[in-house]
Each structure stands twice: as structure tokens, then as C-alpha cells.
Amino acid sequence: MDLPDHHGAAGAPRSFPRALFVMLLLYGGMTVLAGFLAFKQVALPIAELAVEAGIFAFLLLVVIASTVTQLYGERIANRLVWWGFLPLAVSIFLMTVVLALPPSPDMIASRPGAAEAFALVHGQFWRVVASGPVAYLVSLLLNIWIFSRLRGSGAGQNTLGLMVRGAIASALSQAIDSVIFITLAFYGEFPITNLLIGQVMAKVVLSLILVPPLIALAVRLARRLDQRPLAF
Template sequence: MTDNADMTSPMRAAAMQRGLFVYILLYGGMTVLAGVLAFKQVQLWPTDLAVESGIFAFLLLVAISSTIAQLYGEKIATRLVWWGFLPLAVSATLIFLVLALPASPEMSEFRAGDLAAFETVLSQTPRIMAAGPVAYLVSLLLNVWIFSRLRGAGETNTFGLMARGAIASALSQAIDSVIFITLAFYGEFDIGNLLVGQVIAKVALSIVLIPFLITGGVALARWLDERPA
């Protein structure tokens, strides 16, 4: 009995669907990348709306979590959101460590501009660093919950999948903006215009991009799962 039990665990690990495995890897990378990209704001042509670039990585997190909920279940998607804190915590720890270590004399002397840019991008105020994970957790858990609750019994049509993805993403992104901007900037300046602009921009991106990201993500995961090992 012991030998069989010892063999069961490795076999279960090896039996993980390939699509799920790939998306877990992508999810971890996007949680880290979103914070770095957020330093730059981009204009959403042809409007005057501006949005921090981290939204593009964050929308991939939304699409991945929704895809996993669709194919592998809400429970696994929810776990993935919680475990997303692990790469966030590890990357934050490494960033603090690297920022605390002194730069080499050669870099300080000959590449002072690069060093200043590096520190500017990776150095964030404590409020912003705290606001990011809180907004991440609430909005991604909300996205998975709404997406799963809207699912009809036996739903198989693509339009239903796209509509659920757009609605869940739009609502969760609106909440994400409210939480992040309030925690990060309330009391420092009037956040009204920034908050309204970010909500409109993120909801618009959710409606335009998420339906296609989810349907494409579901199709890719199914293709990966069906391929021979």
C-alpha cells in the first residue's frame, strides 16, 4: 500500500492538463510585470483617456483567471488568485534587496542616468505598494466570482462566454480602480478626475479586449490539452 501511495502523488502532478500548466506560468509572470508596466501611462487613441500600462498585464490576469474558471473550475481559479501573491511577494523582496545594495563604482560613474532611471521605476511609495496587492486581490476574486455566477447551466455558446467575460471584467476593473486610486492617492490631491478617467478607460478596455482574450484563451487551452504528451 505504501508503494502505491508514494506513486500516486507524482502521477497526479504529471497528469495536470497542459493548458492549466501553461496558464499558471503566464499568470505568475503577469502579476510581476503589471507593477513594472504601471509606471508608464498611455493614451487610448482616438480618445483623450489615459491609462497606466499595467492594465494590459492585468487584463491578461483577468482573462487567464476567467479561462481557468471556465475550463478547470472556479475553485482552481480562486486558488490561483490567492497564490498570485507568491510571485508578488518574492519579486517585491528582490526589488527591495537590489535597491538596498550599492551600485558598482563603474555604474555610478559611467551609467548614472541608467541607475537613476532604474531606481525611479522600481522605487514606489509604501502607499502605492500596499494599494496594488489589495486592489489585485479584491478585483481578481470578484472577477472569478461574477464570471462563474453568470454561467448558465450547460452553457456552450461563444457569445455567452464573451458576454460573461466582459461583464465580470468591467465590474471588477471599476472596483480595482476605486480601491487602488483611493488607497494610493486619497488626501494627496483631488482624485475625482483621475478616478473617473481610470474607471472609464478600464471598463472600455474590458469590453473591447476581454471577450476575445477569453475565447482565444479557452481555444488555446483546449488545443494544448488535446495535444499528445
């Protein structure tokens, strides 16, 4: 379904779904945070595999996109994904400016090595962030498409059906996301086989275990929030 028309009469306050407003804020923050977290590879306690830490923020993007699809329709969810590029672009621009500005003498004197460490980490940030939008766009649009299609003509409307749809859509889309992102972001920097395998395994497992209940919870909370739309 499409977003309800919350426009009032001429001169009357306009309303907006409260839950959608909250999810828009969270979504924008997670698109930026996922890129920063992705720089760190987290070791898994099995088979010496690893994952980039950005998956934790990215899985929240999946939850939000699926929730928006469920409550407001595929068209609104696709718009959310496309507009998610805006905070990502702003963050890249600001990081470029900050890296170009010289550190203050006080920082150099009081925190030896801090300026170099900042430049070392965030100077390579561009490749991670530049790789993110490609994987981000493909995987999230695919997630929305699969999640919406599995709904069919009324199927999967109950909580169990919602969770099954969320698990399938998330697992498939995140496996593809992992291949795209890890290859573009880290190929040539170091051997990526363990990271790639770990990333796919982690995202699929988390998609099957964590994402479904989070989607069900998010939909329930969103419906409660929408009982009182925001007035502008």
C-alpha cells in the same frame, strides 16, 4: 467542474493539463509585470484622461482567470488568484534588496544619473505594489464569482454566451479595481481625478471590447493544448 484527476497508478508518470501549466506561468509573470507597468501613466487621446499602464497586464490576468474558471472550475481559479501573491511577494522582496545594495562604480561612471533614476522610480514602487494586492484580490475574486454565477445551470456555454459573461464580469470587477488601486497607490501624490476616470473608462471599454474575444480564443487554445497533458 474541478480539475480532473490525472494521477496514474503507482510508479506511473503523473499528468497535468498542459493549458493550465502554461496559464500558471503567464499568470505569475503578469502579476509582477502589472506592478512595474503601473508606475507609468499613459495619456488617452480623449478628454485629457489617463490610465496607468498596468491595466494591459491586469486585463490578461482577467482573461486567464476567466479561462481557468471556464475549463477547470471556480475552486481552481480562486486558488490561482491566491497563489498569485507568491511571485508578487518575491518581487517586492527582491526589489527591496536591490534598492538597499550600492550601485557599482562602473555604473556610476559610465551611466551618469542611471542609479538615481532607478532609485527614483523603484523607490516608490513599494506603494504601487502594496496597493496592487488589495485591488488584485478583490477584483479578480469578484470577476471569478460573477463569471461563474452567470454560467448558471448550463447557460452561457456557447462562444457568444462565454463572451457575454466575460464582458460583464470583467467590466464590473475592473471598475471596482480601478477605484481601489488608484486611490491607494496615488492619492496625495498628485490629483487623481482624471487618472481615476480614465482608468475606469479604459478598463470598462477594454473589458467590453477586448476581453471577450481573448477569453474565447484562450479557451479554444487551452482545449487544444489539453489534448496532450504534460507527463511528470
